[in-house]
Amino acid sequence: MTDEPGIGARVNDDEARYRLPRSVLPRRYDLVLEPDLDAVTFTGSEAVTLEVVEPVDEIVLNSADLEVGPGRLEGSGGTLEVSTIRLDPETERVHLLLSGTAEPGEWTLHLGFAGKLSDQLQGFYRSTYSDDEGRTHTIATTQFESTDARRAFPCWDEPDLKAVFGVTLVTADGLLAISNGPEIGREDAGGGRVRVRFADTMPMSTYLVAFVVGSLDATEPVDVDGVPLRIVHRPGKADLTPFAAEVGAFCLRYFADYYGIPYPDKKMDMVGLPDFAQGAMENLGCITYRESLLLVDLDKATQPEVATVADVIAHELAHMWFGDLVTMRWWNGIWLNEAFATLMELLAVDAYRPDWERWSQFLRSRAVAFEVDALESTRSIEYPVRSPDDAAGMFDILTYTKGAAVLRMLEQYLGAERFREGIRRYLDEHRFGNTETHDLWDAIEKATGEPVRRIMDGWIWQGGYPLVSARLRDGMVELGQRRYLISGKQDDTVWDVPLLVRTSAGTEPVLIEPGGVSIPVTDDGPVVVNAGVHAFVRVEYDDELLARLTADLRSL
Numbered sequence: 001m002t003d004e005p006g007i008g009a010r011v012n013d014d015e016a017r018y019r020l021p022r023s024v025l026p027r028r029y030d031l032v033l034e035p036d037l038d039a040v041t042f043t044g045s046e047a048v049t050l051e052v053v054e055p056v057d058e059i060v061l062n063s064a065d066l067e068v069g070p071g072r073l074e075g076s077g078g079t080l081e082v083s084t085i086r087l088d089p090e091t092e093r094v095h096l097l098l099s100g101t102a103e104p105g106e107w108t109l110h111l112g113f114a115g116k117l118s119d120q121l122q123g124f125y126r127s128t129y130s131d132d133e134g135r136t137h138t139i140a141t142t143q144f145e146s147t148d149a150r151r152a153f154p155c156w157d158e159p160d161l162k163a164v165f166g167v168t169l170v171t172a173d174g175l176l177a178i179s180n181g182p183e184i185g186r187e188d189a190g191g192g193r194v195r196v197r198f199a200d201t202m203p204m205s206t207y208l209v210a211f212v213v214g215s216l217d218a219t220e221p222v223d224v225d226g227v228p229l230r231i232v233h234r235p236g237k238a239d240l241t242p243f244a245a246e247v248g249a250f251c252l253r254y255f256a257d258y259y260g261i262p263y264p265d266k267k268m269d270m271v272g273l274p275d276f277a278q279g280a281m282e283n284l285g286c287i288t289y290r291e292s293l294l295l296v297d298l299d300k301a302t303q304p305e306v307a308t309v310a311d312v313i314a315h316e317l318a319h320m321w322f323g324d325l326v327t328m329r330w331w332n333g334i335w336l337n338e339a340f341a342t343l344m345e346l347l348a349v350d351a352y353r354p355d356w357e358r359w360s361q362f363l364r365s366r367a368v369a370f371e372v373d374a375l376e377s378t379r380s381i382e383y384p385v386r387s388p389d390d391a392a393g394m395f396d397i398l399t400y401t402k403g404a405a406v407l408r409m410l411e412q413y414l415g416a417e418r419f420r421e422g423i424r425r426y427l428d429e430h431r432f433g434n435t436e437t438h439d440l441w442d443a444i445e446k447a448t449g450e451p452v453r454r455i456m457d458g459w460i461w462q463g464g465y466p467l468v469s470a471r472l473r474d475g476m477v478e479l480g481q482r483r484y485l486i487s488g489k490q491d492d493t494v495w496d497v498p499l500l501v502r503t504s505a506g507t508e509p510v511l512i513e514p515g516g517v518s519i520p521v522t523d524d525g526p527v528v529v530n531a532g533v534h535a536f537v538r539v540e541y542d543d544e545l546l547a548r549l550t551a552d553l554r555s556l
């Protein structure tokens with residue numbers, strides 16, 4: 001089943017004051033934006049196709065730092081004027097009072113707006129750079145995640161209110177203009193300006209919309225199985241782009257194959273920006289990067305610098321499916337969005353350059369997460385999020401590293417292929433839709449028959465991790481657990497621990513349930529608990545098992 005955006009969306013009481021009313025739902029935006037790079041301002045107009053679900057005499061949407069108006073609402077039965085426009089800076093909303101009641105059905109909202117290009121690296125913002133001759137150039141670009149699309153155009157700025165975006169940019173001739181879709185039309189707009197039209201996007205969330213205008217160059221497109229891939233860069237930096245193009249092409253193919261779904265849109269531009277607050281942003285088809293995380297001089301860069309560029313490119317491209325095609329319903333899902341992209345980044349980069357031993361490197365960063373998560377002050381990976389700001393604390397090591405580690409734990413317990421089957425099922429079932437975290441567990445559970453939701457709920461809703469104990473008794477290895485805390489305090493938190501156990505009979509997946517589990521051993525060979533060290537646990541052996549391991553190590 002495909003989720004219909006918005007329809008039947010569950011809004012918890014907790015969230016309600018942060019969520020727009022569901023009486024009016026956006027289906028598509030035809031957006032025209034005209035930035036003036038010299039005046040550092042922009043004007044715009046939008047025609048938003050709406051589904052009015054119940055009779056309304058007011059339309060409420062998000063807008064911040066914009067002048068809004070005039071507006072009108074057109075439907076098959078006639079036109080309603082927007083008689084009063086009330087901006088509410090506190091809630092970042094605009095209330096459009098209509099001259100009459102809009103009955104249920106399809107309507108088009110026409111709205112004009114204007115704003116200043118921000119200098120805060122968010123919303124629609126201005127960035128400047130100097131070229132080798134010392135001349136200053138200006139770029140107008142966007143960064144919308146989590147809730148800054150509303151600073152560029154009035155919109156229903158919530159991730160589950162997906163819509164199609166048809167973008168038109170009016171710019172000074174001679175500047176590069178790009179957006180999510182490929183350019184499909186260009187005409188003279190008078191006064192040295194051009195009107196550039198871009199193809200419709202797939203239905204997607206507002207935070208993934210992007211436009212970039214400035215003195216930038218694009219490389220000739222590389223054809224990646226029908227998807228044109230370009231690297232957009234400052235003039236004079238073309239020689240730093242081949243690595244990004246190579247990794248980008250590799251990853252697009254890798255993910256299309258892994259996910260079993262072709263790249264979901266029409267083109268891919270990866271844009272290096274001299275002024276970018278985030279590392280990179282997964283705007284559909286128009287990924288923006290801090291320049292140093294995209295462009296690389298292979299003659300001068302160190303291997304870790306080159307590997308970091310590959311990591312970031314892989315991470316952002318992984319999001320085109322996981323995040324962009326299938327999107328969290330609300331911001332509590334941000335951890336899964338990021339943790340999963342981190343897992344995919346590692347898988348893809350490991351496939352690209354096995355000799356970099358990316359997983360060994362991951363274990364080193366995971367060691368830091370082990371320390372943080374052994375503190376009593378740690379948090380659970382997921383937690384309830386009411387306002388979008390509540391999710392700001394999720395962009396940390398517990399999300400990216402522990403989050404990716406528990407996904408890796410599940411993947412290795414199930415086996416890479418069975419895990420991938422679950423991911424394919426999830427993406428296929430929810431494409432163009434929005435999900436809760438448990439939708440992923442349920443899809444993997446259906447694909448594998450394993451109790452994935454029960455296992456993973458314990459790992460994401462409880463902070464910390466267990467110390468697994470292994471004891472030999474009467475030909476059985478008894479595996480138990482207790483929470484590991486640096487303070488040494490006792491705590492009765494327990495988990496379902498999925499891990500691999502290696503004996504002389506082979507390596508088997510074992511689920512340590514809260515009450516423990518026993519496995520038979522038939523000889524006096526070594527028993528390795530958490531073989532491959534994929535599970536997010538520490539292991540404590542009794543003397544006999546430790547002696548066997550030590551003897552085994554000596555024999556190597």
Ligand SMILES: [Zn+2]
Nearest residue numbers: 315337338341
């Ligand atoms: Zn990410």
